[in-house]
Amino acid sequence: IGAAVEAITGEPAAATISDADLADLDEIQFVDSSPEALRKRLSHGNIYPPEQAGRALQTVFRTASLAALRELGLRLVGESLTGPASSRPREPQDVLVAIADPESADELVRRGVRLARQASARCSVLLLGSPDDKPPPDDAGRRWPAAAAADVTVLTRAGRDACTTIAQVAREIEARHLVLAAPAAGLLERWHPTFVRRLASLLPDVHLHVLAPPAPDGAAAAAAAGRRDDAADRPQAGAIRVYLGYAPGCGTTTAMLEEAARRKARGTDVVVGAADAHGREGVSAELEDLKLIGDGSILDTGAVLARRPEVVCIDDLAGPTVSGESRLVAARRLSSAGITVVATAQLGSLGPRAGPAGRAEAELDEAELLAVASEIELVDVAPSVLIDRVRRGEIVPPDRTEAALQGDYAPAAVSAQRERAFRIVAEHGERRLAAYQAGDVRAGGAEAWPVILACAAPQPGMESLIRRSAALAAQVDGEFRVAVVSAGPAGAQLRLLLAGYAALTAQLGGEFDSLQGPSVAAALLAHAAAHRVTEMVLARREDSRAGRYPLLRELAARARDVELHVLPAEPGGLAR
Known part of the structure; x- marks a missing residue:
């Protein structure tokens, strides 16, 4: 992966390990850290001397670079695991931009390029014309700055039915996203609103991105400026950091409390809103130097809001609250109040919510966690290490050890859960990478909030x-x-x-x-x-x-x- 690392960072990899050496390893443990956490450690002088930190923040430690490197590492370890969860192929997300008027297509191409960049996919531009039109020049794509700056393929097609032509090309290149302009009054019938409806029917498995024309009389520029002002005026929400473990005993609670101790040592006002210390001597010891809200068994969101700390720790997002709301909703409320939330979640609590059909409802919805969490860090433990902890009585009582080893902690069960954990963290990492890249574009002034x-x-x-x-x-x-x-x-x-x-x-x-x-x-x-x-x-x-x-x-x-x-x-x- 040396070439991939150099492509991301712009610098040669310090060292590499051959695929043959990796294949000979019995187990690989992934030591995870979110891009935000790594950048904070760098700024605190925990990685490089202060005189080297500035340059590192502009190169290897750029947020988008760290996110891309992390995704690369997750994929590398994930591929070393066996099972359907890790070997599931990634769906292509290629983008097709359909253009009827090349002179006013720069915004369409820009949108297509952004979509492709977010999904690490290819972007193609389709120039539409009638059979009587002259073919466009070979350098037609150079007229659009977005296409010139990216690896965009320009295609040309002539036909009487533009709708059918677009659908055929989308199928040919297996596009998953189609970008086109919305029809405007007075245009030819082929760009009548019926055109968009036909595409929706012809391409049922493709995302349609229909860009409406700008508002008249400068209203579009005013709206964009208003969006930027809204973003600047929006109160700064606290981050929601989640330590995810694939099974009890991975060490998520310890990781959360160790972070709390580090933050407190730096002078941050930290409280613990919920933590299960029952029968866990190590957790009890960690809690001795931290402020606990209540007895730790149930989260009192109102009490935390009244206390208004800088950081609150919430162990087990599937646990109860005083108000009866889910802890994930409580985390959102605390975050909206400007409080940073550091939490834990166990994979066994995750699943899709039940619909109206009456299926059993999971304690914590996976989709909600992926959407709400600012950062998800995987607390990874090699399956053999976790099973040894069970045998030593560190996770379940001695009278339940054999049952656990035959059930939830059987090698196959543990491996399957670990694979699923890698998939979830990788999916969240891909979303965050797209968000970082979009943030880079917005910082340059090219895109509104x-x-x-x-x-x-x-x-x-x-x-x-x-x-x-x-x-x-x-x-x-x-x-x-x-x-x-x-x-x-x-x-x-x-x-x-x-x-x-x-x-x-x-x-x-x-x-x-x-x-x-x-x-x-x-x-x-x-x-x-x-x-x-x-x-x-x-x-x-x-x-x-x-x-x-x-x-x-x-x-x-x-x-x-x-x-x-x-x-x-x-x-x-x-x-x-």
Whole structure:
């Protein structure tokens, strides 16, 4: 991986290990650290002397570089594990940008390049023309600065039906994202709103990114400036750092309390909101020098807010709270108040939430954790070491040792959980890498603060749309909102449904709004303008036919200065 390291950092790798040597190792343990944590250690003089820290922060220790190196390490160790979780192929995320007017396409190409960069994918630009048009010159792509600065492939196709041409090319290159301009009034029929609806039907498994034209009379520039002002005025939220263990006994609680002790030694005001010290002498010893809120068995969010420390430690995000809310929601409340949260989570507590079908609900939702956590660090332990701890009675009581070794701590079970932990941390790392890269673009002034709006219908089944939109917001480190429009006052059944959507939105760190109006599109567009939304996310159904997207049709015709993002279809999903 020496070449990959040099490509990321711009400097040769100090040393490398051959693939043959790696293959001969019995076990590999991954010593994880988030990019933010490493940069803090560097600034504290724990890695290089102070005179070397400045240069390191601009090279190897750039946040995006550290995130890319970490992803490389996670993938390397993950590939050394055996099993379906680690060998699952990564879906291609290639991007196709469809262009009818090359002279006004720079923003489309810029968006396509950003999407490709976030997913480490390829970006292709399709120049559309009629059979009577002259072929574009060979250097056509050079007219767009974004294409010239990236490795963009320019394709040309001529045909009477632009919609069919785009769909054919998207299939040929196996694109997962399609970027195109929204139709405007007065254009040819091939760019009529029906065009977007046809693409939604022809490419059900492709993300559609429809960029609306800018608002007139300088309103677009004013809106972008307003978004930047909003970002500058937004109160600084505290980070949510999570130590993730794949099984009890990995050492997540110890890692959390050791960080608390380090922060306290540097003069930070640290409290422990919850920590299970029952029968754990080491944990009790760590707690002696730390301030505990209550008895540690149950999190009192109100008491922590009243105390207003700089940092609060929460052991086990699946544990109880005084208010009855989930600890993940409590962590969001504390973070919003400017308090840094350092927490732990066990893989056994993670799973998808139950839907209305009545399936058992997991204690802690994996999607929520991925969306809410600022940083997730894996506390990795080699399976043989963990099993030895069980045998020595360090994790379960002696009378339960044999049962544990035959059950949760059997070698196959432990290995499978460890593989899953690597997958979760790698997925979160990929999202954060995309957010760091987007942050670099925003710092350069090329992109406004992202505000993602999930446009949910007042019907059951919108949970997936809400979760997927929250993930999109997390990928770009943006604001997340959900809006539902109903024709009139909500009845009892609808109020109950909306309350569930509002609760899920809050758990994912977003804001929920219930709107009313005779026109769904008009209400959503007014709401988007009021909150300076940059991306409106819509769902669609796998079996929808052309003409079954009335909301998309109206939004494509009326939207200004916003992106319409139509998610790939899910079986049984609702048409919008």
